[in-house]
Amino acid sequence: MAVDTSLLAVISLLSAMQQVYFIKCLRRCRTKPNTTSPASSGNEEFDSTFEAKLQSIVGGYPAFLVCFWIAGWFVSQGVAAVLGLVYMCGYHWRFCMHTAKERSSDFYLSDKALQILAVIGAVGVFTALLDEYLDFNIMKKIYKLF
Amino acid sequence: MAVDTSLLAVISLLSAMQQVYFIKCLRRCRTKPNTTSPASSGNEEFDSTFEAKLQSIVGGYPAFLVCFWIAGWFVSQGVAAVLGLVYMCGYHWRFCMHTAKERSSDFYLSDKALQILAVIGAVGVFTALLDEYLDFNIMKKIYKLF
Amino acid sequence: MAVDTSLLAVISLLSAMQQVYFIKCLRRCRTKPNTTSPASSGNEEFDSTFEAKLQSIVGGYPAFLVCFWIAGWFVSQGVAAVLGLVYMCGYHWRFCMHTAKERSSDFYLSDKALQILAVIGAVGVFTALLDEYLDFNIMKKIYKLF
Numbered sequence: 032m033a034v035d036t037s038l039l040a041v042i043s044l045l046s047a048m049q050q051v052y053f054i055k056c057l058r059r060c061r062t063k064p065n066t067t068s069p070a071s072s073g074n075e076e077f078d079s080t081f082e083a084k085l086q087s088i089v090g091g092y093p094a095f096l097v098c099f100w101i102a103g104w105f106v107s108q109g110v111a112a113v114l115g116l117v118y119m120c121g122y123h124w125r126f127c128m129h130t131a132k133e134r135s136s137d138f139y140l141s142d143k144a145l146q147i148l149a150v151i152g153a154v155g156v157f158t159a160l161l162d163e164y165l166d167f168n169i170m171k172k173i174y175k176l177f
Numbered sequence: 178m179a180v181d182t183s184l185l186a187v188i189s190l191l192s193a194m195q196q197v198y199f200i201k202c203l204r205r206c207r208t209k210p211n212t213t214s215p216a217s218s219g220n221e222e223f224d225s226t227f228e229a230k231l232q233s234i235v236g237g238y239p240a241f242l243v244c245f246w247i248a249g250w251f252v253s254q255g256v257a258a259v260l261g262l263v264y265m266c267g268y269h270w271r272f273c274m275h276t277a278k279e280r281s282s283d284f285y286l287s288d289k290a291l292q293i294l295a296v297i298g299a300v301g302v303f304t305a306l307l308d309e310y311l312d313f314n315i316m317k318k319i320y321k322l323f
Numbered sequence: 324m325a326v327d328t329s330l331l332a333v334i335s336l337l338s339a340m341q342q343v344y345f346i347k348c349l350r351r352c353r354t355k356p357n358t359t360s361p362a363s364s365g366n367e368e369f370d371s372t373f374e375a376k377l378q379s380i381v382g383g384y385p386a387f388l389v390c391f392w393i394a395g396w397f398v399s400q401g402v403a404a405v406l407g408l409v410y411m412c413g414y415h416w417r418f419c420m421h422t423a424k425e426r427s428s429d430f431y432l433s434d435k436a437l438q439i440l441a442v443i444g445a446v447g448v449f450t451a452l453l454d455e456y457l458d459f460n461i462m463k464k465i466y467k468l469f
Contacts, residue, residue: 037451040393044444047386051437054386058379087204089382090235093242094193094200096385101186145197152190159183233350236381239388240339240346247332291343298336305329 039103042115043096049119050092053126057085088122091145098148105155111148118144185249188261189242195265196238199272203231234268237291244294251301257294264290331395334407335388341411342384345418349377380414383437390440397447403440410436 095118103111121140161167241264249257267286307313387410395403413432453459 035455037397037448037455040397040444040448041452043389044393044441044448047389048441050386051383054379054382057382058375083204086382087200090200090203090232091197093239093385094196096389097189097193097242101190105183105186149190149194152186156183156186156190160187163181163183229350233346236346236349236378237343239385240342243335243339243388247336251329251332295336295340298332302329302332302336306333309327309329 035108036103038108038112039100039115042099042112042119046092046095046115046119049123050089053085053089053122056126057082057089085126095145095148098145098152101152101156102148105159106151110151114144114148114151117141118148181254182249184254184258185246185261188245188258188265192238192241192261192265195269196235199231199235199268202272203228203235231272241291241294244291244298247298247302248294251305252297256297260290260294260297263287264294327400328395330400330404331392331407334391334404334411338384338387338407338411341415342381345377345381345414348418349374349381377418387437387440390437390444393444393448394440397451398443402443406436406440406443409433410440 095115099111099115099118102114118141121144124140158169161169241261245257245261245264248260264287267290270286304315307315387407391403391407391410394406410433413436416432450461453461
């Protein structure tokens with residue numbers, strides 16, 4: 032178990048600010064439906080699709096935080112921080128795109144980063160459970176091999 | 178205060194995956210309004226009710242995480258893990274039901290599990306506060322009685 | 324780094340309960356659009372604005388939790404607890420207002436509290452990073468001055 036959490040905290044703070052920014056954009060979408068973004072150009076169906084996607088980002092943030100902290104806590108702070116950055120940048124990059132066609136594509140990079148974080152976290156928790164309840168420490172055995 | 182958190186981490190990871198699954202369902206509901214689920218059979222009013230409920234689950238996830246971790250941290254890891262499982266299974270069971278009538282009923286089991294988690298967490302935090310600021314350790318007194 | 328987290332846990336539990344209350348109000352807004360609140364008096368445009376705001380509170384809750392815990396963990400438990408209370412009361416006060424004009428104004432107090440929490444958290448994490456990677460402990464240097 033890692034004890035240093037400052038890197039995790041930095042990424043968490045940055046992503047929290049990103050979330051606040053996304054939520055402000057969503058609120059603007061809702062309250063002024065005709066002035067969403069300069070590039071939307073009156074395509075209403077696309078706008079509602081993009082709003083739904085933006086909302087799914089905001090809704091998925093707690094799930095990301097859980098995977099991120101568990102991967103960082105049980106396995107490695109550095110790996111989780113890098114993947115967290117990829118996740119954030121993936122969303123931001125897609126979000127800032129101004130062409131409707133590119134916007135309507137999926138958030139592929141971020142989804143992959145979240146999946147890898149979840150897998151790493153699951154492996155870390157599994158080894159911790161093995162160590163705790165069956166007294167079988169995989170990490171020590173691997174370290175002994177080298 | 179319990180130090181082992183691996184069980185809490187396992188349940189958190191599982192519930193995060195459940196959330197991601199729910200969010201994907203919600204996104205599909207939004208972007209393709211006519212193809213929500215095989216069992217909805219064109220009842221649009223019911224669909225919007227169900228969508229609102231699904232969204233309230235996603236919105237309530239951080240509140241669940243807070244109650245879950247505080248109950249697990251300040252009181253007992255095992256009790257919190259069991260209640261967390263009940264909460265998850267309650268939602269999943271309701272979600273997978275295919276009859277409209279059953280779906281429109283409330284998420285009774287999960288709501289109850291969340292309430293119990295909140296009460297346990299509140300009791301745990303209260304005893305911790307008493308111990309810290311008034312130097313009055315209830316647990317030790319109870320242990321001495323037996 | 325502070326180790327006592329009971330005050331943070333108390334505020335988190337309270338805010339989680341507040342969130343559950345907000346989400347119930349949102350769910351009622353959605354499922355019964357005509358009976359939202361006694362004071363809305365049929366002004367539908369205002370209602371949808373208020374619903375969007377309420378939803379942005381629920382969506383912004385994880386970001387608040389991150390800033391709150393990081394500020395409390397890396398800097399000071401007391402300061403974070405006070406700001407967390409201000410954040411909660413700010414929302415609740417606005418939420419309970421019954422005049423449409425007052426409701427439609429922004430959540431100024433809570434937004435400010437969140438910003439201060441984010442700044443405090445950022446400063447705390449920055450000093451922790453300096454201490455960890457450059458071995459430069461600002462707090463010790465400041466303590467030595469006095």
